[in-house]
Structures are given as C-alpha cells and as structure tokens.
Amino acid sequence: MNTNIAVKDKPRKNALVMFIHKMGSPPWFYDFTGKLIPWIWLIFGVLTSWGLYLGLVKAPADYLQGESFRIMYIHVPSAWMSMLIYTSMAVMGFIALVWRVRMMEILAMSSAPVGAAFTLVALVTGSLWGRPTWGTYWVWDARLTSELVLLFLYLGVMGLYSAIDEPRKAARAACLLALVGAVNLPIIHYSVKWWNTLHQGSSISLTGGSNIDPSMLWPLLIMAIAVKFYYAANLLTRARVRLLEQDLRKGWVQNLVRERSK
Amino acid sequence: MTPTRKRRLIALLLILAGVGVASTVAFYSLQENMLYFQSPSDLSMQPIPPGRQFRLGGLVKPGTVTRAQDGLATRFVVTDGPKDVTVEYVGILPDLFREGQGVIARGALDGSGLFAASEVLAKHDENYMPPEVADALEKSGHVSPTADGG
Numbered sequence: 001m002n003t004n005i006a007v008k009d010k011p012r013k014n015a016l017v018m019f020i021h022k023m024g025s026p027p028w029f030y031d032f033t034g035k036l037i038p039w040i041w042l043i044f045g046v047l048t049s050w051g052l053y054l055g056l057v058k059a060p061a062d063y064l065q066g067e068s069f070r071i072m073y074i075h076v077p078s079a080w081m082s083m084l085i086y087t088s089m090a091v092m093g094f095i096a097l098v099w100r101v102r103m104m105e106i107l108a109m110s111s112a113p114v115g116a117a118f119t120l121v122a123l124v125t126g127s128l129w130g131r132p133t134w135g136t137y138w139v140w141d142a143r144l145t146s147e148l149v150l151l152f153l154y155l156g157v158m159g160l161y162s163a164i165d166e167p168r169k170a171a172r173a174a175c176l177l178a179l180v181g182a183v184n185l186p187i188i189h190y191s192v193k194w195w196n197t198l199h200q201g202s203s204i205s206l207t208g209g210s211n212i213d214p215s216m217l218w219p220l221l222i223m224a225i226a227v228k229f230y231y232a233a234n235l236l237t238r239a240r241v242r243l244l245e246q247d248l249r250k251g252w253v254q255n256l257v258r259e260r261s262k
Numbered sequence: 263m264t265p266t267r268k269r270r271l272i273a274l275l276l277i278l279a280g281v282g283v284a285s286t287v288a289f290y291s292l293q294e295n296m297l298y299f300q301s302p303s304d305l306s307m308q309p310i311p312p313g314r315q316f317r318l319g320g321l322v323k324p325g326t327v328t329r330a331q332d333g334l335a336t337r338f339v340v341t342d343g344p345k346d347v348t349v350e351y352v353g354i355l356p357d358l359f360r361e362g363q364g365v366i367a368r369g370a371l372d373g374s375g376l377f378a379a380s381e382v383l384a385k386h387d388e389n390y391m392p393p394e395v396a397d398a399l400e401k402s403g404h405v406s407p408t409a410d411g412g
Contacts, residue, residue, distance in 0.1 A: 061392065062390055062392070063393040063397075064396075065358070094274065097270060098267055098271045132356075133356070133357075133358055133384065133386050134356060134383045134385070135355075135357075135358075135381075135384055141298040142296050176277075179274070179277075179278065182278075183281055183282060183285045187285075187289070194296075195293075195296045195297055195298065196298045196300075196301070196319060197298050198298055198385055200385070200388045201387075201388045203390060211387075211388045211390065212391075213391040213392055213395055216390050216392070
C-alpha cells in the first residue's frame with residue numbers, strides 16, 4: 001500500500017512524508033529501529049540517572065511529608081505515562097482500524113504491555129506513599145478507581161489480542177477495545193476536579209502555575225522526559241520482535257537470517 | 263480517501279460518539295455516588311440521619327483539637343469555612359494529622375450531632391515545598407499552605 005501511494009503521488013514528497021512511508025515497510029523499519037534503539041536507551045540512562053540523583057539526593061525534603069514525597073519522582077511520571085501510552089495506543093489503533101496499516105497495528109499492540117507496566121508502577125508506588133501520608137494503602141475514590149480500571153483495560157486489550165489466533169484480526173478487535181476504553185482517560189484526568197477524592201488535585205498544570213517548589217520540580221520534569229525514552233525503546237523492541245514473528249516465512253526475514261548466519 | 267476508508271472512519275467516529283454520550287450520561291447520574299466524602303456544608307444542606315455511615319471531609323479547625331487525658335480519644339472540629347462538625351475518634355491518627363490539615367473521617371453522626379469516626383485519613387494537598395519556603399510563607403503573613411488546600 002505504501003508503494004502505491006508513493007507511485008501515485010508526485011515523486012518529490014517532503015522528507016517527513018517519505019519517512020513515514022518508509023517506516024511502514026517491515027525491512028526498513030527493522031533495520032532503522034535496530035540502529036536507533038541503543039541510542040534511545042543511552043539517552044534514557046543518562047536522563048534517569050540525572051533525574052534520580054537530583055530527586056533523591058539534591059532535592060530538599062518536603063515541609064510536611066518529609067522524605068516520603070520523593071516517591072513522586074517515580075509515581076508521577078509513571079502515572080502520566082500510563083495515560084500517555086493509552087492515548088498513543090488509541091490513536092495508533094484508530095489509524096490501524098481506518099487505514100489498515102499493519103505497522104500501526106503492531107505498534108498499538110506493542111504499547112499495551114508497556115502501558116500496563118507503568119499503570120501498575122503508578123498504583124503500587126501510590127499505595128506505598130498513601131500508607132504514611134493518608135494513613136491507608138488504598139481507598140475507592142474516583143482517581144484511584146479509574147486508574148485501576150485503566151490497568152484492566154490494558155490487560156483486556158492484551159488478553160483479547162492473544163485470544164484470537166489470526167494476528168491481524170486480533171489486532172483489529174483489540175484496537176477497537178483500546179479505542180472505546182479511551183473514554184476512561186478524561187475521567188482519570190478530571191476525577192480530582194469533578195468529585196471529592198482523597199487523591200489531591202494536580203500539582204502541575206500546563207496553563208497555570210505549579211504548586212511545586214522549583215527545586216523539587218526540575219527532577220520531576222527530567223524524569224518525565226526520561227520515561228518517554230523508555231517507552232520508545234521498549235515499544236520499538238517489542239514491535240521488532242512481533243514483526244519477526246509475523247513475517248517468519250517472508251523473504252526479508254529469510255534474507256536477514258542468511259546474512260546473520262554467514 | 264477511498265470510500266471504504268471513509269466508511270470505516272465514519273463508523274468508528276459514530277461508535278466513539280455513542281460511547282462518549284453513554285458514559286457522560288452514566289456519570290452525570292452517578293455524580294452523587296461518586297463523591298468520596300461530604301463536606302460540613304453538604305451535610306447541613308442535605309442532612310444524613312444519625313447512625314448511617316458516611317465520610318466527612320474538611321479541614322481541622324485550628325485550636326479545636328483536644329486529646330483525652332487517658333487513652334487515644336481525640337476530639338476536633340472539621341470545617342469547610344461556613345459550617346463546622348465536631349468529630350470524635352478513638353485510635354491512632356495519621357502522621358500528617360495536624361491543625362489546618364485536610365482530613366477525611368469515616369463514621370456516623372450520633373443523636374447529638376457529634377460525628378463518631380471509625381477511621382481518619384489525612385488528605386494531602388497539591389503543594390510541595392521545602393521547610394524553609396513553608397516557614398517564609400507563614401512569616402510573610404500568607405495563610406499556612408496546609409490551610410488553603412483541600
């Protein structure tokens with residue numbers, strides 16, 4: 001399909017469009033991401049060690065919570081990622097459903113386990129923080145409950161995908177579930193505004209001022225960027241494996257194996 | 263865009279719109295039940311009969327915390343500004359419990375309007391700052407940062 005578009009359109013496309021078309025081609029994707037992934041891991045490693053050093057060593061203790069607030073350097077980025085990855089999975093699922101791009105199906109399905117992991121980390125770290133701060137590990141308030149529903153949605157998408165044998169049919173069914181489940185995203189985000197919850201409101205907002213002292217904010221922002229590189233590296237690695245599995249009998253994989261075994 | 267893709271696009275958008283509308287309606291009707299706690303003002307507008315369990319949320323009114331001479335009983339006033347409710351609790355309070363702090367107490371009213379709590383949780387607000395900044399804020403006449411959260 002990609003070649004069709006390339007032929008039909010004027011041969012001179014802008015670089016970004018060309019790049020997107022190329023990424024849809026399995027051998028090209030496999031080759032390109034293979035070179036890219038080590039660099040993403042490297043950036044992730046540097047940012048994480050820097051962010052964690054600033055957060056766990058340099059940042060001052062909180063006036064009220066003392067040292068236990070430092071868990072937010074893991075909790076908040078994970079919670080953000082749990083929602084961001086779901087959004088990206090739903091958008092990729094949407095493209096996969098309308099345009100039937102196989103690469104998008106693979107990327108959407110490879111996002112689910114990463115997102116589920118981040119959701120679990122957010123829930124567990126939040127619970128560990130809740131015990132000393134609130135006095136309880138868990139309450140059924142709107143924020144905590146909707147985040148738990150998000151975990152189940154991820155697990156549902158993964159389960160549905162693996163329950164159907166034919167990978168493309170499976171991906172389509174799971175993408176639809178992912179898309180419908182996206183209703184939960186605004187609920188999670190606004191839960192602390194719409195309802196009385198035990199969970200506090202957002203400390204950081206894109207539009208207004210933040211309620212975190214700058215000395216505590218920087219490590220958080222660095223960690224938030226670092227986890228995005230983790231997602232990218234993990235997602236691409238998973239997508240490569242899935243691509244190999246699906247194309248086991250295709251020419252390009254056979255060539256690859258022949259080249260490697262030389 | 264080919265007709266098939268257009269058809270798929272429209273079908274998907276319709277599904278999404280349907281799910282969106284359905285969940286909006288559902289959540290509007292659930293609004294009441296989704297409230298994790300009632301504030302003293304909610305309580306005065308819609309009284310809850312004595313003996314029925316619910317959660318009461320608000321700030322601990324400064325200067326109202328009294329501890330029993332013997333035992334773990336604590337009495338304090340929970341306020342949201344216009345209305346107050348007196349709470350009695352026997353047990354260990356969370357570390358963050360202090361005057362001006364947001365709390366959520368679970369329990370029931372007794373006949374005299376006293377709220378007997380079986381559990382008290384501290385509600386943390388969204389402010390994070392080092393102790394020096396908190397001190398400076400307090401000295402400069404700002405309300406204690408814990409008092410305005412909620």
